[in-house]
Amino acid sequence: MTNSNQKSTVLIIVNSNIRAGIEVSLSQYVSDLEEIEGYVVIVDNIDGGSPEALKAHMFNHYDLLSSSIPLVGCVLIGKLPVPWFGSSKKYPLDSFYMDIQGDWGTDDDGEIVSIPDQIIPEIWIGRLTAGGPLSGNEVELLNNYFVKNHKFRTGQLDVLDRAMAYVDEDWEPKGDYGLSSAYSDVTVVNDKAITDAFDYKNKLAENYEFIQVAVHSSAYEHTFKNNHAWSGSITNTDILNINPLSVFYCFDSCKAACYTENDYIGGCYIFSHGHGLAVIGETTNANSMDGPSEFYSLFGAGLCLGESFIKWLNQGGRAKYHKERTILGDPTLKKQAEYVFTKPVPPSDLRIES
16 A cells, blocks of 8 residues: 555446536546545556456556556446446456456456456445446435545534444344444434334434444345344335435445446435445345455544445455455545544535435
């Protein structure tokens, strides 16, 4: 990673078909990254192409900038090439982009056929995939996202400095998942007589900055147990109706971040009219999160979500074990407590559509 005195670069890659429709809100986002976060920002337009071509494009920036203002991550906005992996059931694998110098094998269709013996992520990836997979107008969804992103970074969202671990019974021994390494005020809900869909819906209406969720899931819904019996589900539609107040989510839940599925539930958390801005989750059935306290220690120490994620993956070589994990939303965000609001921020010219 970079030292504290060295500038670093964020590459934003936008599907060229939507660029004009999000130009105003994207410009505000770029300004926030430059003026508030201190990044150098490059914005490129791409339409179509293969995963290998997109990775090569990223690598060209990575290689060119390595000695001056190193590339630390890429934000992918809109429909952009998906690196597919798997035999019987294929799924997206953004580790292909994160391990930018790794030796990955692909076939003539651009699908991944072999992965390195050791995956070493050098850059983070954040996906903002709205159109197609999600119902609604893609441009409006993205504009609304960038409005609340700006409001969070400038202290205009009502966000409480506290967190919740909502842990269904199959994950009960994990307790608070290490959230107390990042937050002094942590609520743990892991009583198997309490955790169910109805209770989780009620908790989503409460104000927490970060929620760690451990529950059985598909790309469309979370399904809970209560006293060893299945006890209801919360669906993608429920999330859109509730408009949860939390900003960050980390899911120990299969497929919750599979951004290629229609109305994928991870996307509903960040593109709803709630406060959601970032999700860490899995794109397929995957391994339960190990060493979560190490991730939360990094995030609690003031690192952004993306850098915390990369460092956590590289600790103990766990990146291959967790290769299916990805970030939906903006990885440059930090805890709101890390931002200093020294003067009033004028209201944005943009408004979230109701």
